Amino acid sequence: MANSNRRRWVMLALAVTLLLPPAWFWYNLLSPWGYTAPAGLAAIAPDRQHRLFVYGTLTHGWVRWLVTGEQIVSTPARLPGFRREGLDLVTEPTAVTQGELLEVAPTSLRRLDRYERLGIRYERVRLTLEDGKEAWVYTRIKQPPAGTEPTLTR
Incomplete structure (x- = not known):
């Protein structure tokens, strides 16, 4: 027994x-x-594809598939002026961050925002890639001093 x-x-x-x-x-x-997106996040344009530069877990196709439910093709891309530091990017004029460029539909961008905890852990900012075109990039939200409200970059 x-x-x-x-x-x-x-x-x-x-x-x-x-x-x-x-x-x-x-x-x-x-x-x-x-996940509940915080108030004040910018709306996603519903009528077009979005360029997104990724440099961490989202460079792996299987992670993108788990998050979005679709195969998102990526191409190698480079982000000048930034270096990767842990889970974030840090400004450094001579550095270049290797990553992948995705072209995603609005529904996929929402799912990726959810995965990155947009507004809580990361913010999505527009930066210029080495090809001279802009793309969304997730960067860690800098923690504000105690007792102040965080500000979100749009």
């Missing part, structure tokens, strides 16, 4: 260990309930 109960507890612990990470991922990054 004790062996049977122990086996059940081990199976339960194993099930929780295997199911909890995917459930967390789905709820926080993909479900309609895990």
